[in-house]
Amino acid sequence: MAILHNKYRRFTAARAAALAGLLALAACLGYGQAVNSCLDCHSAQPGRLEVTPEKFSQDIHAQKGLTCVSCHGGDDSNYDPDQAMSRKAGWKGKIDRKQIPQLCGSCHSNPAYMRTYNPSLRTDQLDQYHTSMHGKRLAAGDTKVAVCTDCHSVHDLRAPSDLRSTVNPVNVAQTCSRCHSDAAYMKQYGIPTDQFAQYSTSVHHDAMVVRGDLSAPTCTTCHGNHGAAPPGVDKVQNVCANCHAFQAQMYGKSSHFKAFQDKGLPGCVVCHSNHGIHMPSDAMLGTGPSGVCMKCHTPGDHCDRARADILSNLTQLDGAIKQADQSLRLAESSGMEVSEARLSQDQAVDSLTKARVTIHTFQPALVNEDIQAGMKIASANQKAGQDAMVERNHRRIGLGICLIAIGLMLVGLWLYIKKLES
């Protein structure tokens, strides 16, 4: 306190009197505008002390009519810094990182207060925050973890729905990566720092950022905005079921579900990973580098045989669909009408897609049901293409005979004319 006072005394002595007078004049000239000595003075402060009207007008709190005093306390009608920033006027002084959640929570955890502004806004952010790794470590004195302002920013804090907000779904991954991709900053924790790099290559990033599909997850969809996991999800690893319900349902009934749970293995993540989830392919069932089954199963055991069985069935249907496609394309390019078969090809592809979902039962007999349904259609379509070609050949022979007949007739006619002439 003494140090602070000395500083102010130096500051107030000569310059502050002049500055205060000037600012007061400026404020008076502003006529009806509300006086805000904090903003007026701090917009002219250097470096980290600078808060400009341009910046603060972007802040949701400013837009809702709150002022510097709402968070910092003090007297914003007074241009004397000693008075404006006096503890007597409620000024809180420098806000420590450790105090930030409490400060934000003083309003955001007060349902009666928040209701007067926006009844639909949740008021559990601080409670949730306490359950997260960030909150727990902060409580234990670690100030390197994320506090409210690290994710939300401060003084130009925007509502999440604003596209420029640091917590808008398309910007969240960047916000987290500021710390989580910084290997030096994270060194002491010994956890990976490749989450953002991995996520950037994933199907989810591709769907959300490249194709603008907001139903795909970003960091906070899986990890929760404030808590340790999103609402209704017991463990982060189980969040996949929120969106991939069919796969989760089948996996939930498989013997893997129980076996993985007993061994403490993270479900879907075992085969698909968590951050770098790539487009699955049949190769995942193979024995090559993309294969996932043989990490646990032994060649020749009954699980390996089940794997090989499923793979060969999938390959068979995939091949049959491609053959039928080829056969239909040939017929179409020969001008034959096969549109009905062409339409039903979609059903064969659907069966293959369904089989790739049913894989998650890990029971060859169940997968085979989908395969056989698809095989029936694909075989019929291949035959439709072939039949169309046979039909075309018949027509060609018919056409040939016709042409020969016409030719012969023309020759006959010519001979007849010749004979008449002579």
Ligand code: HEC
């Ligand atoms: C006439 C200028 C002036 C006015 C008016 C003023 N301040 Fe300050 N404020 C300063 C200066 C200069 C400092 C830096 C003091 C220091 O470094 O010791 C400061 C420091 C601060 C700090 C602490 C920053 C930190 O982390 O060390 C906060 C917070 C703050 N002011 C908020 C306010 C609020 C809120 C008001 C209005 C109620 C206000 N100020 C009014 C000039 C002013």
Ligand code: HEC
């Ligand atoms: C919604 C609450 C809120 C409002 C409104 C607000 N501040 Fe702050 N301010 C904070 C918090 C929290 C911090 C600490 C940020 C941190 O350390 O990350 C802070 C930090 C500061 C600092 C110190 C910056 C630093 O880096 O140490 C100054 C100066 C300051 N505020 C001035 C103002 C002024 C002037 C206004 C009004 C124009 C204002 N604040 C409005 C919450 C607020």
Ligand code: HEC
């Ligand atoms: C003095 C009370 C108060 C304090 C302190 C406060 N806020 Fe707010 N905050 C509000 C009010 C009021 C709103 C406007 C709610 C509305 O109308 O939607 C708001 C809005 C928000 C919103 C936008 C919500 C939305 O979706 O509309 C976010 C995010 C937010 N505050 C975060 C913070 C953070 C982070 C802090 C701490 C740095 C903080 N607030 C401190 C009162 C406060």
Ligand code: HEC
């Ligand atoms: C690790 C990052 C992170 C931290 C730390 C964090 N938030 Fe948030 N917050 C988010 C994200 C992300 C969203 C919004 C997402 C959305 O709705 O798309 C959000 C949304 C909000 C909202 C809008 C309403 C809601 O709940 O969706 C408020 C208010 C809010 N946060 C306040 C706080 C407060 C208060 C703290 C500190 C106790 C805090 N946040 C800490 C990331 C964070």
Ligand code: HEC
């Ligand atoms: C200000 C830096 C910072 C920001 C920003 C930040 N974090 Fe963290 N986070 C940390 C630190 C430090 C830890 C503690 C690491 C530990 O204990 O393993 C941590 C821990 C975590 C953990 C727990 C890791 C574990 O050990 O199991 C998760 C999950 C996490 N953060 C997710 C996020 C997400 C998601 C975001 C963005 C919305 C985010 N963090 C933003 C610094 C940050």
Ligand code: HEC
């Ligand atoms: C599709 C869901 C999902 C998304 C998106 C996601 N995570 Fe994760 N994350 C997980 C799962 C699952 C784990 C592992 C949890 C376990 O094994 O207990 C994890 C683990 C972590 C950990 C702990 C350390 C580690 O790597 O194992 C951190 C930190 C983390 N994630 C941060 C992030 C960040 C930052 C982002 C965004 C760039 C992100 N996550 C995106 C699901 C996700």
Ligand code: HEC
């Ligand atoms: C918030 C919803 C959501 C969550 C949570 C989620 N995903 Fe996804 N996932 C999607 C969306 C959306 C797509 C893109 C679908 C598309 O390409 O049309 C997708 C695509 C995929 C794909 C590529 C296959 C395909 O059909 O495109 C796989 C594999 C996948 N997710 C696995 C997972 C796993 C494993 C988890 C949990 C760690 C998970 N997902 C969590 C929504 C989610």
Ligand code: HEC
């Ligand atoms: C034991 C390994 C394994 C586990 C566990 C697993 N999967 Fe799969 N998953 C696969 C394989 C193999 C494929 C590839 C199928 C193909 O293309 O041949 C696949 C394909 C997928 C696909 C894309 C194909 C589709 O359309 O269905 C999604 C989405 C998916 N899995 C999600 C999940 C989810 C969600 C979970 C957890 C509930 C999960 N997986 C658990 C092995 C697994």
Ligand code: HEC
């Ligand atoms: C993380 C290790 C692990 C991976 C990866 C894995 N499994 Fe398993 N699998 C197990 C365990 C453990 C069991 C249960 C004990 C047993 O029957 O051997 C099991 C059981 C099975 C069963 C027996 C199911 C039953 O109901 O009888 C089949 C079939 C099977 N796995 C196939 C696969 C296929 C196919 C893959 C690849 C897509 C795969 N597994 C990947 C560990 C794994």
